[in-house]
Amino acid sequence: MRFDFDQRRFIDTGDGQTLPAVTDARQTLSWQALHDEVDAWIDQAQRAGVQAGVPLVIVGHKEAGFLVAMLGCLMLGVPFVPVDAINPVERQRRIVDIVRAAVIHDAASGSFAAGCADPAPLAEPDIAYIMFTSGSTGDPKGVQIGTDSLALFAGWIRDCLTLGPAPAFMDQMLFSFDFSLFNVAGALVTGGSCVLCAREIIADHAAFIDYLARSKVSVWASTPSFIRQQLLAPGFNQAGLPDLRVFVFGAESLTPALAGTLWQRFPGIRIINSYGPTEATCSTTWVEIDDALRRAAPNPFPIGRAKPYAEVFLQDGEICVAGDHVMRGYINRPDLNRTLLFRHNGKRAYHTGDLGQIDADGLVTFRGRIDDQIKLHGYRIELAEVDAALTRLPGVRAGATIALKRPDGSALRMVGFIETEAPLPADDGLHPLPDGMHDWKTVLGERLPTYMIPSELIACAGFPTTPTDKVDRKKLEQRYLAARLSKKQES
Structure with missing residues (x-):
């Protein structure tokens, strides 16, 4: 059995009904059980007032019920809005109001509650989900992704990645982080399984690895930062995870140092690097790190070539993407839509805000964010380029750089931070x-x-990360400034 994202329904393939489809900390649902749970959820949702075209906010954290609700929404034609329970209540309510959701679903309890006072259907038709990202004004931005875009994404996983029969996907990323949809869509479209990993499980390295081993995880998708955290666990190797076959990376640059460590621990493992903003349905480019790239060891590794349904090009050094996978716009933000969306070769196109290079073979390399570009002593500097150079220092596993600024916002100096291979407190x-x-x-x-x-260069036991497991430069700066203040007070 599998889920067809084009038709948005379960497909009975004649076998596999008893195979695992989704596992969480409490239970494993077979494919048939998942199908039954979704049918029951649809009945409950309709009785609770859930309607096609009107967004439903789903709140929870890595429960099988969260995935059940997402599938139920797809089958009903209801745009789902995933919100992890880690979000403050005030932010949850703001999201409910922005999308004008009629109903809120609690995935942990299975209950339904009233949403905003004046619910309404979306102006855009055929929206699969709305994913919220941070907004520069302090208000979250809702990215509207169409059902056709999600189907294209799922089809790419099925047709291009060669993950084998019934792969088991490790899924630790928040459902409100679009990269997690790689695991959900991948498991469902291939007839595999999605192994949901809550924060409580991840906190205990040994228990986490045991959980993944028992679930026979074969595909690991995460940020490089999350992998570096796991390298502290002695059991994070091929012996501890004998079924693991593929690493898929995204959201951050992948360095040869990190990839080399993984090949040492997992001989013969496949490593796939990918790239794409939330506004382009999780990813737009991908490349497998083959023998030639491994020997060349560019720092960082390229983020790949455009998928079959996508186009990637540069405008003044900025990576732009076009295709049917590009979002239908930010909800209720015509100002941003006018600024960031445009048409290219008859398709929707998006300014990513990322800087890059594209070689003659269409291979794209990420060179940092436009908003991480600083001007110091008259020179323009990409912090990502400095980060990459730090990882080349002997004994260094990862590097990150911050720019200290004057009150007027101009850069004063840069401070570098490294994670070392040698253990620190x-x-x-x-x-x-x-x-x-x-x-x-x-x-x-x-x-x-x-x-x-x-x-200045400073060592850290581990970099602070955001809820989506990316290096948090702001927290690094706060740590640095707090340490300087402490030293002043001591002296």
Whole structure:
């Protein structure tokens, strides 16, 4: 059995009804049980006032019931709005009001509650889901993704990635982070299983690995930052996860240092790198790190070539994407839609705000964010380029850079941070550099011009991350400033 995203219904393939479809901390649902649960949910939802075209907000965290609700919405033609329970109640209510949801569903309890006072159907037809991202004004932005875009995405996983029969996907990313849909769509379209990993499970390394091993996880999709956290666990290797066959990365740059460590722990593992903003249905480009790329070891690895249904091109160095997978616009934000959306070769197109390069073979390399570009002493600098150079230092697993700024917003100087391969105290503090790194500026000078070398380099036991497991530069800056203040007070 599998789920057909084009027809938005279950397909009985004649076998597999008893195979696992979704696993959470409490239970495993077979494909037949999942089908039955979705049918029951649809009946409850309709009695609760859920209607086609009117958004439904789903609140929860890694319950099988969350996935059941998403499938029920797809089958009913109801745009679903995933909101992780980690979000403050005030933000949850703001999202309900923005989408004018008639009903809120609690995935943990299975209950339904009234939404906003004046619910209404979306102006855009055939929307599969609305995913919220942070807005620069403090108000979250709702990205509207069509049912056709989601079907294209699922079809790419099924037809292009060669993941084998009934693959089991590790899914630890919040449902409100669009990258998690790779695991959901991948499991459903292939007749595989989605293994939901709640925060409580992940917190215990040994228990987490045991859970994944028992669930026979074969596909691991995450950010590189999340992988670096797992490298602290001795059981994170082929012996501990014997069924694991493929790593899929996205949302951050993948470095040769990290990939090399994974190949040491998982000999023969496949590594796929991908890229795409929420506004382009999870991903737009992909590449498998083959032997040639592995030998070349560019830093960072390229983010791939455009998918069959996508076009990727540059405008003044900015990565732009076009195709039927591009969003139908931000909900209730005509100002942003006018600024960021345009038409290209008859298709919807989007300014990503990311910087990149494209070679003659169409291979794209990510070069940082436009908003992470700073001007220091008259020079324009991409922080991502400095990050990449830091990872080339001996004994370094990852690097991140912040720009300290004056009150007027101009850059004053850069501070670099590194995660070292050698263990450091497991705390949130900052540490002196390990022995043997006193000449780090000289080593960086072999790769970077003088004006791109940070004024200071500090070691961390681990980088702080956002709820979507990306390096959090703002928190790094807060740690640094707090440490400086503490030193001043001590002196």
